[in-house]
Amino acid sequence: MAQDANTGLTSEERRERRMILILLAPAVTVVGLLLIGPLLWMCWQSFQGPDGFTLVHYQRFLTDTVYLSSFVQTFRIAFLVTIAALLLGYPLAYVAAKSQGIWPPIILGMVLLPFWTSVLVRAYAWLILLQRRGLVNTVLVESGVIDKPLILVNNEFGTVMATLHILLPFMVLPLYATMKKIPAELEMAGASLGGGGWLVFRSVFLPLSLPGVIAGSVLVFVLTLGFYITPELLGGGRTFLVSMLVSRNIELYNEWGAASSISMVLLLLVFLIFRLASTLIPFERIMGTR
Known part of the structure; x- marks a missing residue:
């Protein structure tokens, strides 16, 4: 040939x-x-102004406190949602991975149930549940736990709760996929060498599940950075995230350049997050290709 x-x-x-x-x-x-x-x-x-090329849109990050406070609040809420999702999702994924018979499909089905409902519907549902005369406050007041209704919406708490409910599956599924690949023989070997349940979990199972932890955490964190509908409804104006800053620049001021610069900075930060995650654990391990 x-x-x-x-x-x-x-x-x-x-x-x-x-x-x-x-x-x-x-x-x-x-x-x-x-x-x-x-x-x-x-x-x-992002580099265009009324007179052509300009850096004024990026200079606002150094002069406008609204930009800085919006980014700080966005990353704070993303961090809180990620930590809460990890604390809830890890035990849930562990139980699903270790269960036998019909229990894994049932557990995962309950986790995936929110996917079958619109994000807007779920946000309104949380708004109804957490408002002053909602189900949560009504039960707490009538049971005597509190004397007056708690302020659970129009703040960061309501935003975190609703966002956590929506994004929890993105934490559980990578964790479950990683945990299912961990050979049970390794834990048995650790136990046969005299290790107790907690020691085997800490020394064997937990390190092997780290790719799922990082994959789920990065997914939840990055998705939270771009959330709009949920913080808009549950935040009540007190939660001002980057997505709202972009929306306000377009809707109120028709500043496409400013909105584009905010989006580019957020995109750059997301790339840096992925880069940091890849330095901790290679993406080949996270994706399960190695």
Whole structure:
């Protein structure tokens, strides 16, 4: 079979490569038009002002306290939601991974149940549950636990609770997938060497489940950074996240350049988060390919 002197490939290998490129062309076109193109436009827009090229939109991050406070509050809520999701999701995933018979599908089905309902509907449901005359306050007052209704909405607490409910599956599923891959023989070996239940869990199971912990934490954290509907409804104006800052710049001031600069800074921070996660544990381990 003839071989190209420049590339060292046979005619059959060159034909195979051309076929792969042809098959990839539709997907690459779609990604370019729907993802890369809008990102490039947003980047260009962030440097545009009434008189052309400008850095004024990025200078506001150094001069406008609203920008800084919005980013700080967004990252604080994302951190709280991630920690709460990990504390709730890890035991839940552990029970599902260790259960037998019909219990794993039942547990995972209950976890996935929120996916079957619109985010807007779930946000309104939490608004009804947590308001001053909602179910939670009514039960607490009538049972004598509290004397007057608690303020559970129009603040960060309501935002965190509703966001946690919506994003909990994104923590549980990576944890469950990682835990199911951990061989039970390793725990048995640890127990046979005299290790107690807690020691085996801490020394064997927990380190092996770290890829799921990091994958779930990164997913929940990044998704929380871009939440809009839930904090808008449950925050009551006291929770002002980055997504709302973008929305206000467009709706109230028609400042597409300012909104684009905020989006680009948030996108850069998300990339840095992924980079940090990859330094802790390689993405090959997180994705289960190695």
